[in-house]
Amino acid sequence: MSMLITDLCILCGACEPVCPNEAISEGPELYEVESELCTECVGFYDEQQCVEVCPVDAVIFNPDDFETLEELRAKYLAMHPDRAPTGGWERVKEPVA
Ligand code: SF4
Ligand code: SF4
Secondary structure: OOEEEOOOOOOOOOHHHHOOOOOEEEOOOOEEEOOOOOOOOOOOOOOOHHHHHOOOOOEEEOOOOOOOHHHHHHHHHHHOOOOOOOOOOOOOOOOOO
16 A cells, blocks of 8 residues: 555655655645555565654555555565565554554
8 A cells, every 4th residue: 555645744845755765756736655656665664754754644544555565565576676675574564444
């Protein structure tokens, strides 16, 4: 599942540089997550870095874009074939609300 930036976003820009997949960019109104690039930080970190740094809790799991942990691992491997995973690989997936 990729992350979703809600309209709580205050355009502070803190999330963009911490994304290991360069999945976040400034859109016409809010910052946006490119779902094809977001692995929920699987392969890099145990926690979603955008969620960690957002000062207003604007980043949530996208309820319309569920991916299994296996799918997120596959996404990571496709994007970073020569990099050994450093985090999030054994993450216990939280149930979708
Ligand atoms: S969860 Fe990780 S990979 Fe996805 S947008 Fe946030 S920082 Fe980037
Ligand atoms: S860290 Fe939060 S408030 Fe700042 S740009 Fe990203 S989503 Fe918006």
